[in-house]
Each structure stands twice: as C-alpha cells, then as structure tokens.
C-alpha cells in the first residue's frame with residue numbers, strides 16, 4: 033500500500049456544514065488532541081434524575097467481567113485493548129455523552145455486572161423508557177448458561193417497559209475461538225435465547241447477534257450497526273450514497289464518524305470486514321499524518337478539517353479516497369484505478385477543486 037497524498041485542498045463555493053445542523057462548537061474538536069471524545073462522563077446512582085435528556089440511550093449490560101467497560105473504552109476512548117486488562121470493575125452506572133456529530137449523538141450507559149431488578153432504588157422502568165438500544169454482552173470464553181438467563185430476564189423486563197428497544201447481543205471475546213467454534217457458539221447461543229423467548233410466549237422479541245472482540249475491528253463494525261439503527265435519516269443517507277456511487281464509477285462508499293470509526297451509512301452493496309478494516313486504517317493514517325504535518329506550529333489540536341482528504345493506491349488496482357464531509361464525518365470510497373483515472377470521473381475532473389455537491393431531501397447540501 034502506498035500513500036499517495038494526504039493534503040490540503042480546499043473547496044469552492046459549496047455550502048457550509050452547518051446546513052445539516054452539525055455541531056459547530058470548536059471545543060468538540062479537542063476530542064482529537066486529548067484522545068477523548070469531548071464527552072462528559074458521569075456516574076449515576078440508580079435513582080438520579082434524568083429529566084430534560086433527549087439523546088437516544090444505548091445500554092451496555094451483561095454479567096461481570098463480560099467486557100462491557102472495555103468495549104466502551106476501546107470504541108470511544110481509543111484505549112488500546114491490552115490496557116483493558118487493568119480496568120476496575122464498574123460498581124455504578126456510568127453514563128457518557130457521545131456527541132461527535134448530529135448523526136452520532138447518543139448516551140452510553142455502562143452497567144455494573146450484577147444489577148438487581150428487584151432493588152427498589154433501581155428505577156429500571158425509567159431507564160428502559162428512554163432507551164434506543166440495549167447491548168447485552170456475553171463472554172464467549174466463559175460458561176454462558178447464567179448469561180443467557182440474565183439476558184432473558186433483562187430483555188423481557190425491558191420489552192415490557194419499552195417494546196421499541198433494539199436488542200443487540202454481543203457474543204464477545206471471540207478472539208480466543210477458531211472460526212468453526214465461533215459459528216458453533218453463535219448458533220447455540222442464538223438457539224437457546226430464542227427457545228427461552230418462545231417458551232415465554234415472546235417470539236415477537238427480536239434479538240440481533242454479533243461476534244465481537246476488542247482485539248480486531250469486529251467491535252467497531254458491530255457498534256456501527258447498532259448506531260445505524262438509531263439514525264432516523266439512515267434510509268435517506270443510503271439512498272444518497274447509492275445515487276452517488278452509481279453516478280461516479282465508485283464501487284463502495286462509506287460515511288464514517290472519524291472519531292469513533294463508526295460508519296454511519298454505506299451504499300446497499302454488501303460490506304465485507306476487510307473493506308471496513310481498510311477504511312479504519314485509512315482514517316488512522318489521515319489523522320496521524322495530519323497530527324504531524326497538518327498543523328501550523330501555533331495551532332493546537334485540530335488535525336481534521338475542511339481541507340482533509342487523502343488518496344491511497346492499493347496494490348490491487350483499487351484506489352481509496354477519503355474526503356472530509358463535516359467536522360466529524362468523512363466519506364471513504366473505493367474506486368477501480370481505471371475509473372479513478374478517467375477524465376470524466378467527478379473525483380478527478382476538478383473534483384478536488386470544485387467539490388461535488390449533493391442536495392439532500394431536506395434542501396440542505398452535502399459537499400463531497
């Protein structure tokens with residue numbers, strides 16, 4: 033893989049990002065410099081008041097040591113997986129705001145392992161009422177019988193309070209398993225969980241399953257899918273990306289949140305893990321190089337901006353193209369080299385100097 037260019041090319045008259053209502057607060061950008069997300073961490077007691085809060089809530093639940101806090105730290109705090117070995121057990125609900133863009137704006141609540149639904153000070157009704165997704169983490173390297181009964185109890189309680197919750201099951205720590213073993217575990221866990229629901233007459237509750245590990249990109253991909261389900265504009269975004277690729281000779285396009293490397297939308301062609309990993313690597317390269325070379329001496333902590341873009345030629349005739357869309361979003365595309373070099377390709381024929389603009393249904397503009 034050769035990095036051709038990571039450079040500053042500013043764009044013509046395209047409308048400003050704010051048209052889509054993205055956060056304009058400069059402070060948010062400190063996220064890049066300190067490795068944090070500009071989030072506000074908080075520890076809640078079970079009975080803390082939550083009035084006035086509007087962001088969708090993602091709950092991380094599961095038995096002790098299943099990996100909940102590690103997932104949150106790796107995905108949203110850039111903690112290296114090895115460092116999670118030293119995380120202390122969570123003994124209160126930890127709440128964190130993730131507000132890197134208007135599409136990726138939610139709260140994550142990390143629960144202590146054993147929450148007691150019968151504890152009168154634990155107002156689970158209030159918690160589930162405002163929840164968009166409940167992620168239940170099961171340690172695949174451990175015996176999961178107890179985890180499955182906890183999953184059943186949690187899901188049935190939550191469903192009673194709020195049937196609109198998306199139930200997401202992370203079969204976690206699969207890094208220790210062979211491919212065959214992974215599939216076998218998934219099948220077994222899926223079957224037992226569905227049987228438990230069927231026995232309780234609750235077949236209508238849908239559980240989605242993901243094989244995850246913090247030691248590879250699977251945790252980012254799974255989180256991407258969880259987050260995408262909470263984005264009301266997703267069908268519009270997918271549609272726009274479909275139109276975009278069909279008019280530009282691009283094979284695959286992703287819209288990424290560069291801070292978390294969650295992809296918030298892609299066109300309707302299938303996503304394979306390798307493609308996703310390449311996108312994450314490219315974002316890392318762009319941010320790393322921008323940190324070193326992209327800032328003037330006097331500037332501090334803004335390694336990603338309107339001028340961020342990069343082209344990487346892979347050694348298999350594919351070209352990767354990254355371009356800033358908003359302060360926190362990047363378009364990452366895969367295009368064949370011959371299409372990329374065609375004179376009429378919008379990415380080439382003045383595309384850098386006169387950015388391609390897409391008009392969205394709500395009359396706002398995207399500059400690509």
Ligand SMILES: Nc1nc2c(ncn2[C@@H]2O[C@H](COP(=O)(O)OP(=O)(O)OP(=O)(O)O)[C@@H](O)[C@H]2O)c(=O)[nH]1
Pocket residue numbers: 094095096097098099100101102103113115116117118119120121122123143144145146204205206207208244245246247
């Ligand atoms: N092999 C492997 N270990 C993991 C993975 N994710 C987390 N771990 C390890 O699992 C252990 C427990 O992780 P935590 O994140 O503290 O688990 P938790 O669910 O938050 O635990 P509580 O706070 O006690 O509820 C740590 O030693 C992590 O390093 C993974 O994907 N693979």
